[in-house]
Amino acid sequence: MGRPPCCEKVGIKKGPWTPEEDIVLVSYIQEHGPGNWRSVPKNTGLLRCSKSCRLRWTNYLRPGIKRGNFTPHEEGMIIHLQALLGNKWAAIASYLPQRTDNDIKNYWNTHLKKKINKFQSSLYPQMASNLTTYQLTSKNYTENSSVYASSAENISRLLEEWMRTSSKTSTALDGELQHIISTKNNPTEFPSSATPSLECYRPQVDQEGRNMIPSYEFGSISSFNNKNSMACDSSGRGSESYGIDQNQKDEKNPPLSFLEKWLLDENACQEGMELPQIF
DNA sequence: AAAACTGCCAACCGCGTACAA
């Protein structure tokens, strides 16, 4: 009846892995390949449960893992993907094959979330606090996160919309914000234009279904929102990948993700970036 | 110099889903 238990609970070691344990695990996986985690502790003699072995492998020992600082490029991708997918770290990690879901999750929680909160506060102190309070803490938000994405997306979308139609008045933007607040009880109400294409991120998969390292460029990432949505400035400050020809800043190729630029601009983050004059 | 505080990250926990018997 059913599968046998993965491991006995008694005699299981917890806590940090030692180099010796790592060596045992790596050499076993090199020989047998990853998978069938249940047999790993049994066959290697490791006093770890199968779950712990899998986690150690996928988050630390697996080849091709990039460690250390996240590049502005990666930050931008995470911001976009989190806004689109919510806290689906595994899904987000599939677009960044060199990073683990745990790594991305940690980076989001320790860096990016703070930046976004800070951005919201400086953008609309009162409104942002309302949005954050509701959207980031309410049960309703978390239950619908994959549908409604994050408040960051909403603000980013507002800014994109605002930039696209720069002739709009502040009243119109206020109306948008009001709309977001009013839709908090109906999170699925979202304009279709707010659903960007993810094709530019789609992980390349080889014939055996393994992820291949994609060559992302912000030029292609800018194809979000029908290739009209990436914000860049002509100075290229902050990240050269954000550089864009001034000519592109027209009605059809407006600069977009003001939010993203702001987030990636450390100076702006620390000193307070100028906000659109509508405020 | 030392205590208190803060940030970071590896690892654990618990839940939902898939799947084998």
Next chain:
DNA sequence: GTTGTACGCGGTTGGCAGTTT
């Protein structure tokens, strides 16, 4: 169809390191 476990995922925590007081 039912049961029970493995697996995978997201949230949370413990402990170390760095910083501040």
